[in-house]
Amino acid sequence: MTTASNGTPAIEFKDVVKRFGDNVVLDKLNFSVAQGDRVTLIGPSGSGKTTILRLLMTLEEANGGLILIDGDPYTHEYKGDRWVEIPEKRRRLVRKRVGMVFQQFNLFPNMTVLENITEAPIHVLGKSKKDAVERAEQLLEQVGMSEKRDFKTNQLSGGQQQRVAIARALAMDPEILLLDEVTSALDPEIVADVLGVLREIANTTDITMLLVTHEMQFAREVSNRVLMFDHGKIVEEADPETMFTNPTHERTQEFLKAVLGR
Amino acid sequence: MNEEGIWSWEKAWEVLPSLLRGLVITIEATVVGMVIASILGLLIALAMRAPTRWVRGPLRLVVDFIRMTPLLVQLVFAWLLLVDVPPLVIGFGVLGVHYATYMSEVYRAGIEAVPPGQWEAATALNLPKGRTWFAIILPQAIRKTLPGLGNYAVSMFKETPFLFAITVVEMYSAALNFGANTFSYIEALTMVGLLFLIVSYPTSLLVRRMEIRFA
Numbered sequence: 370m371t372t373a374s375n376g377t378p379a380i381e382f383k384d385v386v387k388r389f390g391d392n393v394v395l396d397k398l399n400f401s402v403a404q405g406d407r408v409t410l411i412g413p414s415g416s417g418k419t420t421i422l423r424l425l426m427t428l429e430e431a432n433g434g435l436i437l438i439d440g441d442p443y444t445h446e447y448k449g450d451r452w453v454e455i456p457e458k459r460r461r462l463v464r465k466r467v468g469m470v471f472q473q474f475n476l477f478p479n480m481t482v483l484e485n486i487t488e489a490p491i492h493v494l495g496k497s498k499k500d501a502v503e504r505a506e507q508l509l510e511q512v513g514m515s516e517k518r519d520f521k522t523n524q525l526s527g528g529q530q531q532r533v534a535i536a537r538a539l540a541m542d543p544e545i546l547l548l549d550e551v552t553s554a555l556d557p558e559i560v561a562d563v564l565g566v567l568r569e570i571a572n573t574t575d576i577t578m579l580l581v582t583h584e585m586q587f588a589r590e591v592s593n594r595v596l597m598f599d600h601g602k603i604v605e606e607a608d609p610e611t612m613f614t615n616p617t618h619e620r621t622q623e624f625l626k627a628v629l630g631r
Numbered sequence: 632m633n634e635e636g637i638w639s640w641e642k643a644w645e646v647l648p649s650l651l652r653g654l655v656i657t658i659e660a661t662v663v664g665m666v667i668a669s670i671l672g673l674l675i676a677l678a679m680r681a682p683t684r685w686v687r688g689p690l691r692l693v694v695d696f697i698r699m700t701p702l703l704v705q706l707v708f709a710w711l712l713l714v715d716v717p718p719l720v721i722g723f724g725v726l727g728v729h730y731a732t733y734m735s736e737v738y739r740a741g742i743e744a745v746p747p748g749q750w751e752a753a754t755a756l757n758l759p760k761g762r763t764w765f766a767i768i769l770p771q772a773i774r775k776t777l778p779g780l781g782n783y784a785v786s787m788f789k790e791t792p793f794l795f796a797i798t799v800v801e802m803y804s805a806a807l808n809f810g811a812n813t814f815s816y817i818e819a820l821t822m823v824g825l826l827f828l829i830v831s832y833p834t835s836l837l838v839r840r841m842e843i844r845f846a
Contacts, residue, residue: 428751464757475752479770488766489756541756 377440379404379545379577380425386433387420387601394420395601397434402594404439404544407571407578409588409609412598413624418581422547425579426469427460438463438545465493468543472550474530476522476537482509483518486537494541501540508536512566528559532566539570546570548580552587560584567591585629589613597621642815643822646806650822653805658830660722660801661788667727668787669780672734676742677764679735697732703793705729710797722794730787737779741772774845781838785831802826 378401387395394417402408410418423429424436427444433452436443443463445454476485486505490496496504509515512532522530531551538546548567552560564587571578571591582588588595588609595612597605597620605618613629616622678690697705706725713721745768753763792803800808806823810816 426751426755428754461757461759464754467755469755471748471752471755473748475746475748475755477749477752477767479767479774489758492759492762492766493757537756 377404378402378437379406379439380579381437381440382421382434383437384434385424385431385436387417387424387429388432393601395424395431398601398603400596400603400606402577402579405575405577406594407592408580408594408596409592410579410581410596410598411585411588411612411624411628412604416598417601418598419549422469422549422579422581425467425545425547427464430454438466465541466544467547468538468541468545469547469549470531470534470538470551472553474527474534474554476530476534478522481519481521482514482525482533485522485533486540489537490540505536505540508539509533511539511569512536513562526559527555528562531555531563535563535566535570543576545577545579548578548582550581550583552582552584583628585613585625597624599624637817639815639818642813643818645813646809646815646819646822649805649809650802650819650826653800653802654826654830656719656794656799656801657788657791660719660726660791660794660799661784663723664726664730664787665780665784667723668730668734668783671727671731673738675731675735676738679739680742694732694735697729702726702729702790703796706793706797718794718797718799721797722791722799726787726791730783733783734776734780737776737783738772741774741776741779742768744775745771777845778838778842781834781841785835785838788831788834789827 380402382398382400384397384399385395386393386397394415398417398421410421412418420429424431424444431444435445435447441463442455444460445452447453476482477488480488483502483505486508487498487501490501490504491498506515506518509518512535514529514532514536517525517529517533522533525533531554535551551567552563555563564584568587568591570576578591580588580592590609592609595607595609596603597612597616597618599620605612605616605621607616612621613625616625675690675694679687681687702725705728706722709721709725710718749767749771750763753767758767791801794801795804795807798804802823806816806819809819
């Protein structure tokens with residue numbers, strides 16, 4: 370694993386194009402995220418935020434451009450002039466550095482809470498069962514789910530499931546964590562719990578985070594950069610303080626007004 | 632003709648032992664046939680997801696051919712073709728293959744019913760394809776296929792009398808043999824019907840419960 374600390378960005382998009390049929394979601398998008406950065410993507414739905422995360426998790430295929438992780442080509446590369454797909458074998462090596470938490474949790478219902486967390490460390494990282502369980506227990510403790518260790522996932526509330534999903538992602542020791550509207554499917558009163566867990570992680574680790582969220586207060590607290598998207602393009606980029614109090618672009622002003630209700 | 636009238640309890644009792652021997656064969660054929668059908672059905676379902684048309688195309692053709700021709704014809708055909716193979720073994724094989732083509736549809740539906748989020752979570756955890764199938768997708772898909780599997784088991788059980796055509800002495804053949812010797816066809820066949828009912832009715836109730844539980 371190459372953990373570059375020499376200023377190589379953790380994530381870099383170069384002229385990335387993504388289309389769904391005739392609908393161009395990302396049109397030659399360029400941006401980069403530095404190691405340890407916490408970047409929030411905001412913007413109206415359909416602006417391409419979630420697509421960016423899904424491209425980074427290889428859940429969608431780009432139609433053009435390059436995505437680099439720590440400077441390494443990830444999904445595609447240029448061979449001479451030809452834009453070619455990187456085979457799954459090589460993608461896996463890079464993908465190992467990226468983790469994701471989903472809006473719908475996506476826990477494995479045929480496994481217990483503990484098994485959900487130890488599955489990949491054992492079968493992907495090659496950890497011993499003992500080590501994997503030890504680490505899982507530590508993470509469960511961290512997200513406040515220790516007593517649910519042997520529960521099936523359908524016995525858990527949404528908030529509990531999401532906390533397990535966070536622990537599951539962290540168990541892979543990702544360098545980059547993608548958070549895709551992780552509180553959108555939760556009841557309002559438990560949103561704070563999950564955000565608390567994430568705040569803790571943000572404060573105690575140096576994981577690079579890329580988040581799509583509608584929790585503007587949280588974005589303001591946790592992130593050090595905010596990117597405003599519209600129609601697959603970055604219309605404004607600023608530190609959270611500036612973005613939320615004094616946005617310059619008209620489109621951002623409109624959007625924040627609608628979201629924040631002021 | 633039967634001098635004791637249309638129904639004789641005595642004859643009904645008398646035929647029972649040979650019918651029970653036939654029932655053992657019937658159940659055997661169903662169990663072995665179902666084992667073949669559930670394994671082969673799964674393999675067909677998986678092969679149908681192959682990325683290349685060169686696998687899917689020919690397989691589709693074979694599967695459709697088997698589904699669109701009668702089980703009875705397939706049994707006799709295989710029996711005439713494979714002269715050295717014991718009829719019961721041919722019965723196992725043909726029942727198994729015939730039902731595998733139906734089971735593959737049940738598996739396909741089960742696999743497709745697993746939410747895409749499960750595949751995505753597996754990708755996000757960088758799990759290899761094989762592990763994703765065996766640890767995550769199939770356990771969830773197969774759970775959903777259990778009622779379908781049960782339904783086909785009942786239906787296969789009821790179709791085992793076709794084995795009569797290839798000289799396997801299951802329940803129906805046993806009843807005909809008994810009738811041929813005693814002219815008591817009515818008693819023998821009534822008992823066959825009852826025995827089928829005794830086995831398949833509770834099984835179908837079980838399947839219905841599974842449907843509710845796994846739905």
